[in-house]
Amino acid sequence: MLEEIKALDKEYYMNTFGERLPVTFTHGEGMKLYADNGDVYYDFLGGIAVNALGHSHPKFCEALKNQVDKLLHTSSLYYIENQAKLAEKLVKSSCADKAFFCNSGAEANEGAFKLAKIYFYKKGIDKYEIISLDHSFHGRTLATVAATGQPHYQAPYKPLTPGFSQIKPNDFEAVKKAVTDKTAAIMVELIQGESGVHPMDIEYARNLRQFCTDNGILLIVDEVQTGMGRTGKLFAHELYGIEPDIFTCAKALGNGVPIGAVCAKAEVAKAFEPGDHGTTFGGNPLSTAAGLAVFSAIEEENLLENADEMGKIFRKKLNGLKSEFPDEILDVRGEGLLIGIELKSEIAKAVFNGLHNRKMLTSLCKGLTIRVAPPLNITENEIDLFIKAFKATLKEDI
Ligand SMILES: Cc1ncc(COP(=O)(O)O)c(C=O)c1O
CATH class of the missing domain: 3.90.1150.10 (Aspartate Aminotransferase, domain 1)
Structure with a gap:
């Protein structure tokens, strides 16, 4: 075969x-x-x-099979029970106040960039630049490639989406130097996965959090790989004792069923108003049934x-x-x-x-x-x- x-x-x-x-x-x-x-x-x-x-996993499979027999997809024109319940789960078990579902890690990060940009746009503040780290990996779409700090992923797709730049990880001085009055957000993986499992220093992560707060910059943590219990905490930022303004997750959230999530503090999340963002498949009854079954297993086991x-x-x-x-x-x-x-x-x-x-x-x-x-x-x-x-x-x- x-x-x-x-x-x-x-x-x-x-x-x-x-x-x-x-x-x-x-x-x-x-x-x-x-x-x-x-x-x-x-x-x-x-x-x-x-x-x-x-x-x-028996219970996970059973939950999916039940959902397949009942309903796969309806569209976001209607209320979706599993979507609302999974959003509740994510919010109640994290520092976020709101969640939005999509279909992959890259798409979750795209959603995070859009949310950071629209947050300042709606305030009438001209900030749109996003700083990320060398050796990072944020996905394969055009904006996430522009955020991914690895030149070989970027080279064939130049000119890259404007407004993205990268700095050396674990170097707080580099952060201070790179920030401009146009910086909307700094995005980090607290443990860089794809480049070989490189954790950020605790002090660096905490300094970054404080610096963002002091300077009106949003901190985005990419938890696509580190999220949903991978590090022994539900999210890696808990290990670091910091709360991002926005974090993303995907991968283990669906245990193999494609789903991603953008999670944010209320003040930031409210920048998304009707029509500002959307998706056909994101958070449909099937993928959110998977997310709920993952949460149940994490808790019960x-x-x-x-x-x-x-x-x-x-x-x-x-x-x-x-x-x-x-x-x-x-x-x-x-x-x-x-x-x-x-x-x-x-x-x-x-x-x-x-x-x-x-x-x-x-x-x-x-x-x-x-x-x-x-x-x-x-x-x-x-x-x-x-x-x-x-x-x-x-x-x-x-
Ligand atoms: C930290 C991180 N962000 C984003 C992505 C992209 O996720 P996806 O492949 O689901 O688009 C990955 C994938 O490996 C990742 O490890």
């Missing part, structure tokens, strides 16, 4: 993903993914921080506590490996179950391949850092399987 799919993909699918890993999955259960040839993999990447509940506890155990065991292999493992970073294992550059690809051959799914960031973002209900036994495979890879393949 794999060869057939590869041939179809090659012939008909736009080649944006190049040569993919040679595997196709037919079904999953918990941490396990079953390939068409019968091989069983452990999903330590969780669909890139999406499958927070693992695969085929104590997944925040598990992510925190298992994250600590995971990093401890990885640091144990680092002591054993100090020349190979250079750093172990992250919070909760978003973890980066930085390797000596010459061996990183071989380690990634070795893990894959041992049926451990991860991603390799910037050719240097193995990123893991497993389901939040992972067990210590599953962590041990990964550690064993990692050790075998370092011993046998390197």
Whole structure:
């Protein structure tokens, strides 16, 4: 079956993903993914921080099936029960006062940019610039590419959407230098995911928050990857003890059903008035049923506590490996179950391949850092399987 799919993909699918890993999955259960040839993999990447509940989570599947049988879509012309209830959940469990649903992380960030701009526009203040950080990743639409601080993602799409600029992360002086009287917002990932799991310093994040408040600038936190319990808190900004004016989330919010959210303080959110923003699919009955089922599982199964506890155990065991292999493992970073294992550059690809051959799914960031973002209900036994495979890879393949 794999060869057939590869041939179809090659012939008909736009080649944006190049040569993919040679595997196709037919079904999953918990941490396990079953390939068409019968091989069983452990999903330590969780669909890139999406499958927070693992695969085929019984209650989640049941909630979706029930919703599919009842109603998929009605349009935003009418009131939508699940949409209203999921907005309530997000607001009551975060520092935000209002939420808006869309379909992806990039779209949530687009919504955040629009909200920041319209907030000042409606006040009659000429502020529209958005500052973000080097090495950040905010999505693939034109505005989010302009905000993504990685030149290789930007180069083919110049001229970029105007008004965006990037500065060095964790450098508060750089913030002060970059801000102008046109700066509307500063956007950060508190833990940069795609570039290899790089957390911001607490002091930097807090200074940033205070600076934005003092200077009438909005702070936007991109929680697309860090949100919904990934770091052991529902949102990473809780770890930092700061409250953004706007934050975005997506990925794990739907556990695989596409949904994103823009969340904001009341004062900012009220800038969006009828007609200012919209969406066809965003927050429809199906995707918001998924969001509600994710919230229920997080609460009923104590997944925040598990992510925190298992994250600590995971990093401890990885640091144990680092002591054993100090020349190979250079750093172990992250919070909760978003973890980066930085390797000596010459061996990183071989380690990634070795893990894959041992049926451990991860991603390799910037050719240097193995990123893991497993389901939040992972067990210590599953962590041990990964550690064993990692050790075998370092011993046998390197
Ligand atoms: C921090 C962050 N923001 C935004 C995005 C874009 O999300 P999406 O691919 O759903 O548009 C990603 C995706 O990896 C991300 O990690």
